[in-house]
Amino acid sequence: MKTKNIKKVAILGAGVMGAQIAAHFANAGIPAILFDLAAKEGPKNGIVNNALATLKKLKPAPLGSKDVLSLVEAANYEDDLDKLKQADLIIEAVAERMDIKKSVYDMVEDYIREDAIFTTNTSGLSINELATVLPASLQSKFCGVHFFNPPRYMHLVEIIPTDNTNQQVIDDLEAVLTTVVGKGVIIAKDTPNFIANRIGVFSIVSTMHHGAQFGLPFETIDALTGVLIGRPKSATFRTADVVGLDTLAHTINTMKNGLPDDPWHAHFDQPAWMQALIEKGALGQKSGAGVYMKKGRDILVLDTEKGEYRPQNAELDPQVIEIMKKGQPQDRLVALHALKDSPQAQFLWSIFRDLFHYCATQLEHIADTARDIDFAIRWGFGYGQGPFETWQASGWNRIVAMIVDDIDAGKTMASSALPAWVMKVDGAHGPEGSYSAADDSFKPRSAAPVYQRQLFPDRLISEQADYGETLFEDDDIRIWHQGDEIAIASFKTKKHIIAEGVLKGLRKAVAIAEKDFKGLIVWQTEEPFTLGANLAPAAMAIADGQVDAVTQSVDFFQQTSQTLRFSAVPTVLATRGMALGGGCEFSMSATSVVAAFETYIGLVEAGVGLLPAGGGLKEIARRTAKETFGKDLYPMLEHYFKKVAMAAVAGSALEAKEIGFLKADTEVVFNPHEILYVAKAKVNYLHDKGYVPPANEQNIPVAGEPGIANMEMILANMLEGHMISEHDYEIAKRIAIVMCGGYVDAGSLVNEQYLLDLERKYFMELIQMPKTLARIEHTLKTGKPLRN
Structure with missing residues (x-):
């Protein structure tokens, strides 16, 4: 269709x-x-x-x-x-x-x-x-x-x-x-606040109710209801500030006015402190103060008793942290419920219990299936799991019994009984689909043609992905196919870091694809695409004096990029999320890229005191020569130089095209679940038109010494203006040397391997500098760059 x-x-x-x-x-x-x-x-x-x-x-x-x-x-x-x-x-x-x-x-x-x-x-x-x-x-x-x-x-x-x-x-x-x-x-059905806001706002109302009941301050509630329980780090009250307290009040009022028969109706009121804030115009982030207020570098929190802002002091119960971080998902709620002497544990159990009670009761009125509620809350409120999924993961029938006990004991927000359907099923999601209370049956996903494009859609707790037939697998990479003559390589490393095993695996994948397949796609089962190369082994080897071994590793990385470039069959990278460092270099080397719109790509090595040495600078020099044929190379090189020296990351695939990290003809796909489908179409197109790999270029004109001199002038001005450090200068100067093809005359002709040798030479100079090693160590420890 x-x-x-x-x-x-x-x-x-x-x-x-x-x-x-x-x-x-x-x-x-x-x-x-x-x-x-x-x-x-x-x-x-x-x-x-x-x-x-x-x-x-x-x-x-x-x-x-x-x-x-x-x-x-x-x-x-x-x-x-x-x-x-x-x-x-x-x-x-x-x-x-x-x-x-x-x-x-x-x-x-x-x-x-x-x-x-x-x-x-x-x-x-x-x-x-x-x-x-x-x-x-x-x-x-x-x-x-x-x-x-x-x-x-x-x-x-x-x-x-x-x-x-x-x-x-x-x-x-x-x-x-x-x-x-x-x-x-x-x-969604036409009911007040539809699905996501109906359930999400109820969850906020319940959190506010139980927070007050157990005497927990706002910052403690936020510490408990954020990443600790698989929800966004903005948790409850930070989210309210971002959304706007007036907007939140409006959605609560919509429920109050539109749902007079809802068993929870008595709770659809804003607390007095919230009304007071709204009346004085403290609406949250947009007005500069709400539940929280920024003062200088500090973020203060509202003290409702005194009506003024004070420093935060979120003290979490160590027993609760232990349960949430170390306990098995199926045991966490039961363990919280059992911790009777901990207000924080009882608070968490209560907000989950009342959310389950509400969702079960409202399912038939607001949604076609439990799937719609779970996805609405995941996609609209950023929960890691939907309410029914959390319930099912915790042991459906066990939780049912606990909720029934609490209803009978008068502990729940509403006294209405759990609907009968929850006793008849073992979970809201099963192999045949998700439960529909209105139809009393399990319904499969939509079979609409648009969803045939999502080869691996977002999955629910009951669903397994069928990742085809394995061709090769080890700890770092899996090479597989789905019976359509297209090989796929997926990294298995943490954050899809490019370790030595990934490099070997990519070469193996190209060899397999060249022998038996139409082409190769590099695609990850989830974001990010990759955070780049694993720097820890290289830094340790340098510290041990193994300079030659690191030089060989860099060469191996470069030749892997070249393997993607010169493969006899098309190589297509399907990117989404972060595609940093070596991931950007692979994408510049592969035949083609299919990029999710939310692809954040960049050569970020300068941030850790290095320069890109996986073929990225070579590709910049080569592409610039090609795209400016017969014209002055320098302006375009300077544009790239500033981006690489500043470790710029494109904020979208469109921006990546503007910068030049992605080619102008790169396919940009807006739904991240469709990139594999489009990447396969791209492989088939390239194969069907008679794919011929590019030739290894031997005559690439470079900007040479005059180009380097111009870039050094830019750096000298930045150094004098205290915009960069002396070490930043050293890094950026070497980036300039490689991009411009070294100390040769302007217009000199060089080949690809010459440029790769330059990349490697200056990378090795930088990685042996103490300040670069300090940057690498700091980034590996903290995840943040060090400016030294």
Whole structure:
């Protein structure tokens, strides 16, 4: 089935969400018209122009590259409604008020094309009620869509059909959001706050309730409800500050007003301290103070009793830490429950228990299956596991008995019984699918064509991935295939670090692919792609005086890159997440790259006192010579030089193309679960057109001594301005020497091996310097760079 063509989108409302949604469609190469009211003074598009200017400053950056902003056109409702006829998809994203949304519909309804999809971005208003003001002609193509903030980075989008939405509209929108902008789509029922916010906000309400019940201060609650239990490090109250206390209050009120019969209704109130903060304008991060407040370098926390901010003092119960860090997942909740004399243990057990109780009770009303709730919470709130998965991992029936005991003892937030279905099953997820309370059956995943592109989608606790047939495997790498004549290599090292075994394995993979397969893909089963080479053995060998051994290792790394480059069959790297150092060099050497949009790639060796010596600088010199043929080499080399000397990392695959770490024709895929599918298509295309490997280039013109002199002048100015240290100067000077082809005349012709020899020579000079060894040691210990 063909995905609906979206040639242009229109976004109604240039607020925080509207502007960022427009930016993300622009990231995907889709022009967007961003509408708002006509400004009363100055240019009529002033409101939208201000919103677009803000996009450039926001962190995390909504723009994959500053250039994509040119795809967003400013418009206003007074002059430009006719432009709506150009849009294939219209997303209304104005303020979360029925009256405001309805007034916008009155303005735009006559300008929406017959074949366009019309949606409202809302976090919880009734979609059916909003639809009542639309003419009959728009009813069938209207639905809700809920992007999470920030829209570029949050994987979840909920689609909420009305009673009248045409199924084809839902299918088209699901395919577009999944493939074109890379989202994880959940189809939600039209209930207050839909799925993710309904469960996620309940979880926050429960956390606030039990935190107060057990007398725990905010910073202790955050220390308990973050990474310790597999949730984001912003935990509960830091997240509330980031989202905005007013926004959180709004979602709690939506539940209070819209769910009068909910057994937990009595708890849908904001605590007094939160109301007090909102009344005085302390809304969180956006206002400079909320639960937390930054003072100088310190982050202070609110003391609710005194009504003032104080230093943090999160003291965790060592018994709780022991259970959460060392205990087996299936035993943790039982162990917390048993620790009766620890308020922190009882707090944690209580928030899990009430979350399970709530999810089990609401499943039939808010979601098609337990899968939808678990993915909504993982993708929308960043939990490592969804509620039903955590319950199942802890021993389903054991937990059921414990919850029933607590309900009977009056310890739970609501006194309603657990629904009968939880007693009939051994878990919410099974081999046949995930449980649907409404249908009393286990349902498989969607078989929609868009999901055939996800060879390895996000998995639930009950699902195993079938990683094909193994061709070779050791501790460092696995080489395998799926019966389609394409070999795949996946690293097994921690963070996919490039150890010696990975290098040997990649060579083996190329040899296997050349003999029996159409091509080779390097793809990892999860992020990151790789954090680069393992520096510890090299640093230790240098300390032991084994200089020759390290020289040979560098040569082996370089020749592995060359093996990828000159393979008789195409080699394709499928990257997502971090692809640093040697990972960047491999991608520059391979035949082709298929990059997830969120690929953060760079030559970062200068940060640890080294220069790239896995073929990266050689490739920069070679590519520059090719791309500037007949013109001055230097400007392009200087651009690369600044990026490498500053250890720059591209903030997206688009930026990596601009920098030149990825070629201009690199395929960028927005859904990270589709990169392997597209990489296979790329191998087949290259094979089918009759792939011929490149020749080893013998005549590469270089910038030579004049180029080095120019770069040294830049460095001298930076040193004088205290922008770099003396050691930074030493590193960057050697990067310049290699990039410019050494101390030869400008325009001298060199070959690839000559450039590799230069890389290796100057790498070896740097790694023997005490300051470089200090940088390596510091980074290995702390994970952070040392500026010495």
